[in-house]
Amino acid sequence: SRPCNPTGNVISADEVKKIADRAAVYDVPVFVDAAYAPPYPGLNFVEMEPIFGDNICHCMSLSKAGLPGERIGIAIGDERIIEVLQAFQTNMCIHSPRYGQAIATDAINSGALAEISTGVIRPFYQNKFSILESTLEKALPKSLPWFLHRFEGAIFAWLWLKDLPMTDWELYQKLKQVGVIVVPGSSFFPGLREEWRHKQECIRISLTASDEDIKEGMKRLGDILPH
Structure with missing residues (x-):
């Protein structure tokens, strides 16, 4: 997790890349839990940017930015990883509530959520x-x-x-x-x-x-x- 639970520290970009490089040797994806990171909810108090890579999946949540009940998450990564996640999600939940997605879309597009x-x-x-x-x-x-x-x-x-x-x-x-x-x-x-x-x-x-x-x-x- 980045920022981390429970300490609240932010591991460096170099540390994330080192973990990803080691995992890549074994063809293992690295999932970064960015539930507290920018842009939403932006609960970082030091400068940080999301890290992307072939075997890195950057996972975000809107639950800490005012939409906890809607259970909306965002995953950014290689298509191969996302396809597997999508298959699991399909089996768990046929479709997440569209009302919550509509709220999230308006909040993101208007810039209000980032503000x-x-x-x-x-x-x-x-x-x-x-x-x-x-x-x-x-x-x-x-x-x-x-x-x-x-x-x-x-x-x-x-x-x-x-x-x-x-x-x-x-x-x-x-x-x-x-x-x-x-x-x-x-x-x-x-x-x-x-x-x-x-x-x-x-x-x-x-x-x-x-x-x-x-x-x-x-x-x-x-x-x-x-x-």
């Missing part, structure tokens, strides 16, 4: 992250080292609580008891066979709540952590 993405949605989440960061600086105990991943895109924050004296799931349960829901970080390390303490020291925090809820939630996080 809303960059002028409304992007600054909205940038402000959410700023509120989260400033609240954490005040609320978290000084005795516990913590690191907030550089915010390059998407709608969540990735927090590393170094030397956390409990697992991420134990922290999740404690936060749940005080009305705060986060995603335990260890959920995002599939396939990691060896034990790594770091994966149990991280949590993903959604930025979709109100400003006041974000502030209150981070204050409750600070209260739970040992001082």
Whole structure:
């Protein structure tokens, strides 16, 4: 995914091309999940451009740009890849709702969707992250080292609580008891066979709540952590 879930970072064009080059040796396509990328919804906070190539399929979604219920996606890639995707989609759903497609067509052709993405949605989440960061600086105990991943895109924050004296799931349960829901970080390390303490020291925090809820939630996080 680019921007990435859960950290919100944006892998470089060179990194995408290296992955694609390695996959090409085995005739394997590379699917780039660009659900947060430009042009829609444009939730990137660093410069980035879509990457195209013979074995790269660039996948977009309108769900984060105001049309979540219409389930409209866009895939751009080699015809051979698109034909296979089309066959699967045909089996899953005879035809996606035309009403939603009509709305999407008007929004794209008029330029309104791009304008809303960059002028409304992007600054909205940038402000959410700023509120989260400033609240954490005040609320978290000084005795516990913590690191907030550089915010390059998407709608969540990735927090590393170094030397956390409990697992991420134990922290999740404690936060749940005080009305705060986060995603335990260890959920995002599939396939990691060896034990790594770091994966149990991280949590993903959604930025979709109100400003006041974000502030209150981070204050409750600070209260739970040992001082």
